[in-house]
Amino acid sequence: MSTLTRKQREIAERERLILAVARGMLAERGYLGLNMDRIAEAVEYSKGTVYQHFASKEDLLATLYTDTARQRAAMFKRAASFNGKPRERVAAIGVADQLFVALNPDHFAVENILDVSDVFAKVSEERRNVFIHVKTAMMDVLMGIVRDAVDAGDLSLPDDAPLCQPLYGMWTQSLGHHKLAGQRRMPPFAGIDLEDALWRNYTIMLDGYQWAPLSSEWDYERTIERIRQEVFADEWARLHDRLA
Amino acid sequence: MSTLTRKQREIAERERLILAVARGMLAERGYLGLNMDRIAEAVEYSKGTVYQHFASKEDLLATLYTDTARQRAAMFKRAASFNGKPRERVAAIGVADQLFVALNPDHFAVENILDVSDVFAKVSEERRNVFIHVKTAMMDVLMGIVRDAVDAGDLSLPDDAPLCQPLYGMWTQSLGHHKLAGQRRMPPFAGIDLEDALWRNYTIMLDGYQWAPLSSEWDYERTIERIRQEVFADEWARLHDRLA
DNA sequence: CGGAATTCTTGACGATCCGTCAATTGTTGA
DNA sequence: TCAACAATTGACGGATCGTCAAGAATTCCG
Secondary structure: OHHHHHHHHHHHHHHHHHHHHHHHHHHHHOHHHOOHHHHHHHHOOOHHHHHHHOOOHHHHHHHHHHHHHHHHHHHHHHHHOOOOOHHHHHHHHHHHHHHHHHHOOOHHHHHHHHHHOOHHHOOOHHHHHHHHHHHHHHHHHHHHHHHHHHHHOOOOOOOOOOOOHHHHHHHHHHHHHHHHHHOOOOOOOOOOOHHHHHHHHHHHHHHHOOOOOOOOOOOHHHHHHHHHHHOOHHHHHHHHHHHO | OHHHHHHHHHHHHHHHHHHHHHHHHHHHHOHHHOOHHHHHHHHOOOHHHHHHHOOOHHHHHHHHHHHHHHHHHHHHHHHHOOOOOHHHHHHHHHHHHHHHHHHOOOHHHHHHHHHHOOHHHOOOHHHHHHHHHHHHHHHHHHHHHHHHHHHHOOOOOOOOOOOOHHHHHHHHHHHHHHHHHHOOOOOOOOOOOHHHHHHHHHHHHHHHOOOOOOOOOOOHHHHHHHHHHHOOHHHHHHHHHHHO
């Protein structure tokens, strides 16, 4: 039993190794530079053994993605539970997103690859469900904040707008931002601080929604400082370590 | 000479055929279902002949992309020259974008593929320049509108915000929207009208910028109607034909 | 402890696809 | 008509994915 457990640990360890090597290879040489033979060689196991862990290249990529996606979802959840007004909690989500990307710079590149290589068609049912579960869990967290804001009277949506409309505005901006910021070559918007621009646009949009308290009536810089200290002290430190 | 011209026309015609077939194949079977052998078979020429037209698969994909990108840039240019206030011209850009996507539903899917397969590394210098030229031309058009708005006193940017900041907000939203709307499977935001949500968020954001005239002081629905009739009558009709 | 049963590991192999190029077919011009 | 040139072909080499029979290692049990 003890030996079996040792074996199982070895296998788990090897899986981590494969994933780490694959991640590095992907970051360094891109999607086309990533191949199973090279991975097998790098981890010093045969290809067959690698295929013992992952049913296909897409399966491996999907694992790479879900690993960080889970981390992102967890950070979002923690952000949403920040002790403050709903709009402050939205800011916390923004901080979470920013930190997450800084710590996992190639997450969205992997996401792109998954889109392109139509992973859903090749990945096991089970992993597909993890995908959907993580995504919907994140959405629910965000929707919860909007609902709280409406309930608290901080936000009243115009006309017949659905609850998720302001969310859609932030989500799309985030997506677009990550796409632009993650590109190696980037002719448009060269020379401006994209992170800063994103933040300012969030603020202006939420002010446009009249989501109280407005940026003119509240010190959100202070809020962000608090979030970094109270919620993401660990990540904030890790980020600084990495930069140093 | 006449014969030579005929030959040249044949070649040009064949190139169009190849591109059309490739586009259809891409739409139908995705990136992984697109391969040069199959294209050659479908157009009933040998692979060697296909390679006479395109140096590589990436070269073909890049051509597919630049063809529609050029069209998009042209539509943006026409939109920007709409006879109206700067903010109306922004709306015209929105209409242009909406029409363009409706007419070229897989444009952004191709863009994604280009990102992933690192086309810049494999495509000729000349095509690379076309890329950059089209992108920067579009940016210049948009920046021109913002500048006009500032000059006309319709818009004053807060603090030390750069001229392109509102642009960044709209650009990223557009990118994110196209990404979400273009996905086959889409758990989040299912059931809401994404097009409508995008438009409303644009409006709220520009209102947030205090870009005059505000949506409360101007009938932008009327403006959009005018744009469709005056600038994009042709595309509007084509779209309706296709739907019918 | 010893050998059968089970599990793990390997790398050669078939299949697919990209891009090339020598050979073939077609066209032009004298 | 035929030599020179151009266009076309598809077999081929190389790269990569994923498989699987054979061999190695480990566990189980009398």
